[in-house]
Amino acid sequence: MKRRGITFKIFIVTTILLVVSALILYLTLYFLLPPYYYHNKKAKLEAGVHTLVSQIEASKWDKAKDILKEFEHQYNASVMVQSEKNQIIFPNVVFLKDTDNAKITGSTMPPVVRDDTFNKMMPVSFVGDRERYRLMVTASLQPVDEAATVILTFLPYMVIVILLLSFVGAYVYSRLIARPLLGLNVMAKKMAMLDFSTDFDFKSNDEIGELASSLNKLSRNLQRSMEELHLANSQLTDDIKKKEEQEIQRREFVAMISHELKTPITAVSGQLEAMIHNIGPYRNRDKYLLQSHQITQEMEKLVHEILDISSLESQEFRPQIRTLNATLLLTNIIENYQYFCDTKKIKLVSDIAENVTLQADERLLSKAVSNVLSNAVKYTPKGEVVSVHLFKTLDGIQLDVMNSGTHIEANELPHLFKPFYRLEKSRSRTTGGSGLGLYIVQKVLEAHHAQYKLTNEANGVKFSMSFPRTWNDT
Numbered sequence: 001m002k003r004r005g006i007t008f009k010i011f012i013v014t015t016i017l018l019v020v021s022a023l024i025l026y027l028t029l030y031f032l033l034p035p036y037y038y039h040n041k042k043a044k045l046e047a048g049v050h051t052l053v054s055q056i057e058a059s060k061w062d063k064a065k066d067i068l069k070e071f072e073h074q075y076n077a078s079v080m081v082q083s084e085k086n087q088i089i090f091p092n093v094v095f096l097k098d099t100d101n102a103k104i105t106g107s108t109m110p111p112v113v114r115d116d117t118f119n120k121m122m123p124v125s126f127v128g129d130r131e132r133y134r135l136m137v138t139a140s141l142q143p144v145d146e147a148a149t150v151i152l153t154f155l156p157y158m159v160i161v162i163l164l165l166s167f168v169g170a171y172v173y174s175r176l177i178a179r180p181l182l183g184l185n186v187m188a189k190k191m192a193m194l195d196f197s198t199d200f201d202f203k204s205n206d207e208i209g210e211l212a213s214s215l216n217k218l219s220r221n222l223q224r225s226m227e228e229l230h231l232a233n234s235q236l237t238d239d240i241k242k243k244e245e246q247e248i249q250r251r252e253f254v255a256m257i258s259h260e261l262k263t264p265i266t267a268v269s270g271q272l273e274a275m276i277h278n279i280g281p282y283r284n285r286d287k288y289l290l291q292s293h294q295i296t297q298e299m300e301k302l303v304h305e306i307l308d309i310s311s312l313e314s315q316e317f318r319p320q321i322r323t324l325n326a327t328l329l330l331t332n333i334i335e336n337y338q339y340f341c342d343t344k345k346i347k348l349v350s351d352i353a354e355n356v357t358l359q360a361d362e363r364l365l366s367k368a369v370s371n372v373l374s375n376a377v378k379y380t381p382k383g384e385v386v387s388v389h390l391f392k393t394l395d396g397i398q399l400d401v402m403n404s405g406t407h408i409e410a411n412e413l414p415h416l417f418k419p420f421y422r423l424e425k426s427r428s429r430t431t432g433g434s435g436l437g438l439y440i441v442q443k444v445l446e447a448h449h450a451q452y453k454l455t456n457e458a459n460g461v462k463f464s465m466s467f468p469r470t471w472n473d474t
Contacts, residue, residue, distance in 0.1 A: 007182070014169040017352050023159075023162065038141055041118070046120070052079075056068070060127045084399075121137075132150050184215060191218075212223070227243050244283065268296060274288070322360075323359055327355060346384075350390075352390040364448075372463050372465075383405075385402075387400075395468065405459070421439075
């Protein structure tokens with residue numbers, strides 16, 4: 001079934017109302033106008049006759065004639081005055097004068113009485129005349145009947161005019177009323193499709209105008225809510241993804257820890273068991289007890305590193321920030337590594353700016369810098385140079401650690417900050433550490449909002465870290 005629009009419905013209803021209203025008005029005039037006119041006209045004539053009688057009886061005949069003529073003109077009526085001898089003295093008047101008084105005489109005319117006329121007879125007298133007269137007032141009520149007949153005859157033509165005016169009026173009215181409703185309907189459909197990009201431009205002080213304003217406000221509120229919901233959903237998706245990645249990393253981390261601890265524990269356990277049972281070379285307990293002790297020291301170091309990582313990754317972790325002298329801190333760390341450089345025949349040079357202060361956690365920063373410098377010393381060949389450069393920049397403070405004579409494959413650089421990742425694939429303790437050093441460095445620098453990078457230079461590898469001048473714990 002074809003759906004009828006609101007414009008069509010308003011047009012049909014308005015047309016019917018206009019046609020019915022016009023016909024009711026037209027027929028009301030036809031049926032009620034004649035009796036209303038008859039009673040109204042009759043009442044006015046009754047009142048006018050009584051007023052006329054009072055005016056005549058207070059006037060002489062000469063003045064009374066003017067009053068009678070004015071009454072005929074005003075009420076469109078015929079007035080006749082008749083004497084007791086049935087002589088009509090008005091409107092046909094003959095004056096007979098004697099020496100003392102004027103005598104009023106006239107012709108005789110019988111009154112005409114009809115059903116569609118108003119007839120009223122009243123006794124009257126005039127000032128200065130003792131004779132009594134009869135006042136007869138006659139008025140025709142036929143014109144209103146003729147007008148009603150004309151109205152009925154003109155009805156077919158009026159029907160055409162009524163229909164034409166009704167159609168035009170209904171069309172204009174329906175378009176005027178339906179236009180904002182159609183616009184609101186279009187906007188509501190767009191909102192149902194989650195399209196809040198457009199507003200409905202309709203200015204009016206009525207309820208439709210208030211509805212349009214409320215719908216526009218609702219659209220803007222929904223759009224803002226949808227944007228906030230989309231942003232929250234995106235953030236939630238990122239958080240879930242991050243949690244999943246953290247969970248994967250945690251499982252991998254636990255697996256790596258298990259692997260890193262399994263080998264030394266197995267070695268120590270085997271050596272101790274062999275020494276207990278005096279098997280073969282393990283009878284030399286001093287030698288293998290020393291080896292077991294060294295292995296347990298490595299394991300202790302690994303456990304401490306794992307605990308540091310656990311602390312850094314904890315949600316409750318907050319670095320103990322205070323203002324410290326970076327120049328003094330770096331000088332002390334360099335002095336600690338001078339002996340190892342001398343042992344490896346490595347030259348350690350430094351270029352450290354004076355009185356450089358920094359807001360940081362001294363313990364964590366010292367550990368991070370020590371790990372970077374330790375890696376530089378460990379992987380620098382004999383006869384090469386390790387240089388440390390601390391200086392101020394426009395944005396903050398920068399520390400560069402450069403070791404010459406080394407090179408890292410480009411595909412290895414992104415993986416160096418992963419836990420337990422080592423360039424030396426044999427994972428021997430004699431050629432490398434646990435693989436957690438740079439991972440700890442990364443966590444410490446991130447906790448200080450510092451920028452860092454590890455790059456290959458023309459004659460070596462450089463680790464750069466930049467610290468902001470002021471601390472903002474956000």
